[in-house]
Amino acid sequence: MWIYEKKLQYPVRVSKCDPRMAKYLLEAYGGADGELAAALRYLNQRYSIPDKVIGLLTDIGTEEFAHLEMIATMFYKLTKDCTPQQLEAAGLGSHYVAHDRAIFYKDASGNPFTATYIQAKGDPIADLYEDIAAEEKARATYQWLIDLTDDVDLQDSLKFLREREVIHSQRFREAVEILKFESDRKQVF
Amino acid sequence: MKENENLKMDDNYYKCLRRLQEIDFVLLDLSIYLDTHPFDQQAVAQLNQYSQERQILYKEYEKCYGPLYEFGRSFSKYPWEWPKTPWPWQV
Numbered sequence: 193m194w195i196y197e198k199k200l201q202y203p204v205r206v207s208k209c210d211p212r213m214a215k216y217l218l219e220a221y222g223g224a225d226g227e228l229a230a231a232l233r234y235l236n237q238r239y240s241i242p243d244k245v246i247g248l249l250t251d252i253g254t255e256e257f258a259h260l261e262m263i264a265t266m267f268y269k270l271t272k273d274c275t276p277q278q279l280e281a282a283g284l285g286s287h288y289v290a291h292d293r294a295i296f297y298k299d300a301s302g303n304p305f306t307a308t309y310i311q312a313k314g315d316p317i318a319d320l321y322e323d324i325a326a327e328e329k330a331r332a333t334y335q336w337l338i339d340l341t342d343d344v345d346l347q348d349s350l351k352f353l354r355e356r357e358v359i360h361s362q363r364f365r366e367a368v369e370i371l372k373f374e375s376d377r378k379q380v381f
Numbered sequence: 382m383k384e385n386e387n388l389k390m391d392d393n394y395y396k397c398l399r400r401l402q403e404i405d406f407v408l409l410d411l412s413i414y415l416d417t418h419p420f421d422q423q424a425v426a427q428l429n430q431y432s433q434e435r436q437i438l439y440k441e442y443e444k445c446y447g448p449l450y451e452f453g454r455s456f457s458k459y460p461w462e463w464p465k466t467p468w469p470w471q472v
Contacts, residue, residue: 198449200469201409202402248416255409265470359413366417 194254201258202352204265205345211282213341214270215300220337220353221263222297222305225329231256233310233326240314244374245367249323252360259353266346267295320368327361390446390472397442398472404435 220226234253238246271279271293279288286302297305313319334354338347411428418424439449447466448455457463 195454196451198466198469199398199401202406203399204470248413251409251413251416255413261469268470359410363413363417370417 194257200262200265201255202262202349204262204269204349206266206269207343207345209273209278210270210341210343210346211274211279211284213337213343213346214267215282215284215287216337216340217263217266217270217300218295218298219300220330220333221260221267221295223299223303223333224309225326225333226299226305227256227260227263227330228297228305229309230326230330231260232307233312234323236310237312237319237323240312241316241319242371242374244370245316245320248363248367252363255356255360259356262349262353264295266349268293270346316371317368320364320371323364324361324368327357327364331357331361390467394446394472397438397445401435401438401442404431404438407431408435 222228231253234249234256238249238253241249271284274282274293276285276288279285279293287296290296299305311319311322313322331354334350334357338350338354341347341350408428408431411424411431415421415424415428443449443455447462448457451463
């Protein structure tokens with residue numbers, strides 16, 4: 193069960209209409225290393241992971257949905273006052289034809305989201321290593337997005353998301369150590 | 382269809398919202414920390430203390446700016462308030 197909370201995890205402000213950045217932000221929305229992939233990956237892995245790690249996957253998976261909402265809010269605010277001509281000039285002409293200004297689950301190049309981005313191997317170490325890699329790739333994506341804009345308001349929200357990826361990666365690394373410790377202990381007697 | 386967008390929220394709204402976001406961030410980050418450090422007694426105490434503070438902040442916010450939660454986790458005035466207060470991307 194999930195309960196919706198009518199607020200963002202962290203404020204999202206943008207300084208201007210900017211369809212160019214809106215297009216790039218789709219990478220963090222429906223891209224291979226995006227927030228949708230992260231949320232679906234972690235929540236789905238929970239059912240086959242040892243009990244000691246289920247809480248972590250539940251909490252981080254839930255937080256990823258809050259991040260997804262932040263990215264959607266950025267896209268919404270960056271495009272809501274754009275003309276079709278501005279969208280087209282920013283490379284969102286085909287997006288406009290298919291979706292108007294609606295956001296959709298695809299990456300910055302327009303590839304639709306696919307479950308092939310994620311895995312649940314049923315092997316706890318394999319799954320957690322994938323999760324660590326996912327966090328590092330998402331962190332890098334946020335850095336490249338920050339590098340592409342001079343909008344300090346947008347940068348502020350993106351920096352928050354970048355830092356969260358660092359924390360998540362750290363926690364997943366700790367989870368690996370917890371499981372390794374457990375399996376060593378079992379072999380002792 | 383986009384009526385909520387014309388709602389002008391006052392400065393106090395953003396201040397109250399920010400305070401909620403701050404305390405909720407403490408609680409979220411502490412929770413995720415505790416998921417891998419379950420024996421950190423100080424962190425558990427800190428989480429419980431902030432959790433108590435949060436209940437007061439939420440009640441204050443909802444009294445001024447309406448329900449934050451669905452499914453009866455928040456009270457509503459008449460008429461039904463849930464769709465009338467702005468959505469997070471509209472403020």
